[in-house]
Amino acid sequence: MVESSEAPAVFAKFRNNEILGEMGRLLFFLLNAFSASGYHIKLFDSLPRDSLDKYGRMAYALPLVALTGVTPAASSEMIYLFDEEDRVVGAQPWRKKVQVRFDVFSPYWFTQPILMPYPVHPVHAGPDLPERLRRYRTVARKMRVFFSGDSKGYVRNRILYPKPKLPRVEVIEAILRHMADRAPLVRSEQHLASLCANGYVDRCLIMDHDSRIDETRWLATLATSDFFLCPPGYVMPMCHNSVEAMAVGTIPIINYPEWFNPPLEHLQNCIAFDDKADLLAKLDAVLRMNPEQIGTMRQKVIAYYDEHLAPETFIRKIESSERQRVVVLMITDANVAKNATKLNARSVLIRGDSSPALGGWLAKLRRS
Numbered sequence: 075m076v077e078s079s080e081a082p083a084v085f086a087k088f089r090n091n092e093i094l095g096e097m098g099r100l101l102f103f104l105l106n107a108f109s110a111s112g113y114h115i116k117l118f119d120s121l122p123r124d125s126l127d128k129y130g131r132m133a134y135a136l137p138l139v140a141l142t143g144v145t146p147a148a149s150s151e152m153i154y155l156f157d158e159e160d161r162v163v164g165a166q167p168w169r170k171k172v173q174v175r176f177d178v179f180s181p182y183w184f185t186q187p188i189l190m191p192y193p194v195h196p197v198h199a200g201p202d203l204p205e206r207l208r209r210y211r212t213v214a215r216k217m218r219v220f221f222s223g224d225s226k227g228y229v230r231n232r233i234l235y236p237k238p239k240l241p242r243v244e245v246i247e248a249i250l251r252h253m254a255d256r257a258p259l260v261r262s263e264q265h266l267a268s269l270c271a272n273g274y275v276d277r278c279l280i281m282d283h284d285s286r287i288d289e290t291r292w293l294a295t296l297a298t299s300d301f302f303l304c305p306p307g308y309v310m311p312m313c314h315n316s317v318e319a320m321a322v323g324t325i326p327i328i329n330y331p332e333w334f335n336p337p338l339e340h341l342q343n344c345i346a347f348d349d350k351a352d353l354l355a356k357l358d359a360v361l362r363m364n365p366e367q368i369g370t371m372r373q374k375v376i377a378y379y380d381e382h383l384a385p386e387t388f389i390r391k392i393e394s395s396e397r398q399r400v401v402v403l404m405i406t407d408a409n410v411a412k413n414a415t416k417l418n419a420r421s422v423l424i425r426g427d428s429s430p431a432l433g434g435w436l437a438k439l440r441r442s
Contacts, residue, residue, distance in 0.1 A: 081112065081113070081114050082111075082112060082113045082114070082153075083113060083114045083115070083116065083146075083151070083152045083153070084108050084113050084114070084115045084116065084152060084153045084154075084155050085116045085118070085142075085145065085146055085149065085152050085153070085154055085155065085163075086104075086105070086115060086116070086117045086118065086155040086156070087117075087118035087120060087145075087154075087155075087156050087160055087163060088101075088118075088120065088121060088156065088157050088174075089120065089156070089157060089158040089160065090157050090158055091121070091122070091125055092157065092176065092408070093121075093157055093174065094121060094125050094126065094127065094130055095406055095407070095408050096129070096406065096407060096408075097127040097128050097129050097130070098126050098127040098128060098129035098130025098131065098132070098133060099129045099195075099196060100404055100406060101121075101126075101129070101130050101133045102129045102130065102132055102133040102136070102196045102199075103190070103193050103196075103404070104155070104174060104190070104402075104404070105117070105133045105136055105139055106133070106136055106193070106196070106199050106385060107190070107193075107385035107386075107388050107389055108138075108155075108389060109136045109137050109138045109139060110199075110201070110203075110385045110386060110389075111385065111386050111389040111390075112138075113138060113153075113389070114138045114140070115136075115138055115139045115140070116140055116142045116146060117134070117139055117140065117141055117142065118141075118142060118143070118145070119141045119142065119143050129196045132196055137201055145162075145163050145166070149166045149167060149168050150167040150168065150169065151169050152168060152169055153168065153169055153170045153171075153172055153392075154166075154168040154170070154171045154172065155172045155174070156171070156172070156173055156174070157173065157174050157175070159171070159173065168398075170392065170395075170397075170398055170399070170400060171398065171399045171400070172392060172399075172400045172401075172402055173399070173400070173401050173402065174402050174404060175187070175401055175402070175403055175404075176403065176404050176405075176406045176408070176409045177403070177409060177413070178403050178404075178405055178409065178421065178422060178423040179409070179410075179413045179414075179416040179417045179418075179421045179422075179423060180416075180421065180422060181420040181421065181422060182401075182422040185401050186397075187400075187401035187402065187403045187422060188388070188391050188392060188395065188400060188401070188402050188403070189335050189402075189403050189405075189422070189423065189426070190388055190402055190403065190404045190405075191317075191334075191335070191382060191383045191384075191385075191387070191388055192312050192314070192316075192317050192333075192383075192405055193314070193317060193383075193385060194314060194317055194318050194321055195314040195318070197289050198289070198292065198293055198318060204384075206293065207293075207321050207322060210293055210294060210296075210297035210321075210322040210323070211297065211322055211323040211376060213294070213297050213298060214298070215274070215298055215299065215300050216270040216273075216274060216275060216298040216299070217269075217270060217274070217275040217276075217277065217279050217298065217299045217300070218274075218275065218276050218277060218278065218299070218300050218301060218360065218361060219277070219278035219279065219299065219300070219301045219302070219303060219327065219357065219360060219361070220278075220279050220281075220295075220296070220298075220299035220301070220302055220303070220324075221246070221278075221279070221280050221281060221302065221303035221305075222260075222281035222285075222286070222287050222295075223242075223281070223283075223313075223315060224283060224308075225242050225243050225246050225283045226283055227308065228241055228242035228243050228305075228306075228307070228308050229241050229242075229243045229244075230308075231306070232309070232310070232410065232411065232414035233306075233310070233311055233330075233410075233414055233417060234414070234415065234417070235417045235418050235419075235421075235424075236332070236419075237348075239306045239311055239329055239330060240305070240306075240329055240347075240348075240349060240350065240353065241305070241306060242305035242306055242307070242308075244350065245303070245305035245329075245353060246280060246283075246305065248350045248353060248354060249278060249280060249303075249353070249354070249357065250280060252354055253278060253354070253357065255277075256277055256278060256361065257277065257278040257279075257280055258277060258279060258280070259280055259281075259282055260279050260280060260281045260282060260285065261282050261285060262282075262285050263285070263287060263288070263291070263295075266279065266281070266287075266295075270298070276361060277361070278303070278357055278360075278361070279299075280303075292318070293318060293321070293322055296315075296318060296319055296322050296324050297322035297323065297324060299324050300324065300325060300368050300372070301324065301325045301326070301327050301345065301360055302315065302316075302319035302324045302325070302326055302327065303327045304316040304319065304326045304327060304328040305329070306329065306330060308407075309407040309410055309411050310405070310407060310410035310411075310414075311329070311330035311333055312330065312333050312405055316328055317379075317383055320343075320375050320376075320378060320379045320383060321379050321383070323372045323373075323375055323376045324372075324375070325343070325344060325345065325368070325371050325372060325375050326338070326344045326345070326375075327344070327345040327347065327356065327357070327360065328344050328345070328346060328347070329346065329347050329348060329353075331344055331346045332424060333405075333423065334382070335382065335423075335426045336382065336426060337426075338378070341371070342371065342374055343371065343374045343375045343377075343378045344375075345359075345360055403422065403423075405423070
């Protein structure tokens with residue numbers, strides 16, 4: 075593609091290897107959001123190639139990403155993207171300066187950062203994702219509730235605020251133990267296909283942990299269920315599968331709605347559960363829910379994804395910020411593992427990245 079002088083552009087220079095965490099996923103998420111929004115990205119070639127890993131290499135191959143060894147001379151219309159600011163580079167005129175940080179449990183009373191929405195996994199991203207999502211959202215639903223994912227070792231809960239989360243293993247075991255024939259165990263993709271071959275399955279289908287849906291069919295399979303069970307992840311509650319479910323219009327059954335910004339709302343764009351008894355009661359209600367209510371919730375889930383989770387909406391937040399220097403926060407396993415006990419009501423993750431009342435109070439404080 076020929077770069078146009080009118081195209082928006084980013085100069086990215088990272089000085090720390092933290093951006094290469096999670097097999098390079100963090101770098102991919104960040105650059106993909108700008109790439110999907112039409113930005114040409116000049117990535118300074120300073121990151122160690124032997125540390126890129128699988129998804130870091132995918133980030134380098136994204137459309138509109140080009141490596142460079144020099145800082146652009148004409149930078150006044152570009153965004154400077156960085157983790158630790160290079161003083162010489164930062165002294166140049168920039169359209170905006172965007173710093174990437176990871177401490178989402180900090181209060182950030184005086185800065186008002188932008189929380190980057192948790193994205194779909196890199197293997198499901200790509201320039202054609204919006205078109206694929208439009209197609210998946212219109213497919214016929216074949217089952218009421220579905221779960222597929224790893225559960226081995228998912229026994230630990232690090233998050234204690236606002237109260238401890240029910241770990242994934244306990245979620246799955248409670249369903250299989252107490253729901254009997256209403257929650258059949260699915261042995262394989264072929265078994266799933268056979269269960270759904272004779273029409274809609276009004277059950278909670280749990281995929282055996284030793285089986286997997288092939289990644290090339292994952293989003294398409296998700297799209298055939300009305301609801302997807304979203305128990306917490308291994309290190310932190312947030313998982314790609316909850317975002318991927320919402321992307322295709324499948325309603326999440328979830329016990330960490332407050333980790334989304336804005337928080338998900340029970341019976342609006344999610345089914346929120348708490349302990350085991352509440353989980354089982356909510357699943358019973360879901361299995362009795364009428365198609366009209368499910369259809370209404372599905373449209374709200376799709377609207378939520380398009381308005382708050384799509385990569386382009388994150389970039390629009392940056393573009394519309396009145397601040398010339400913007401702090402962007404990314405949710406990461408490493409930060410959660412290190413700081414889990416610090417999460418509280420004052421954490422920016424819980425407050426969200428904008429609070430009119432707080433913003434007004436801070437503005438008044440600065441003027442005084």
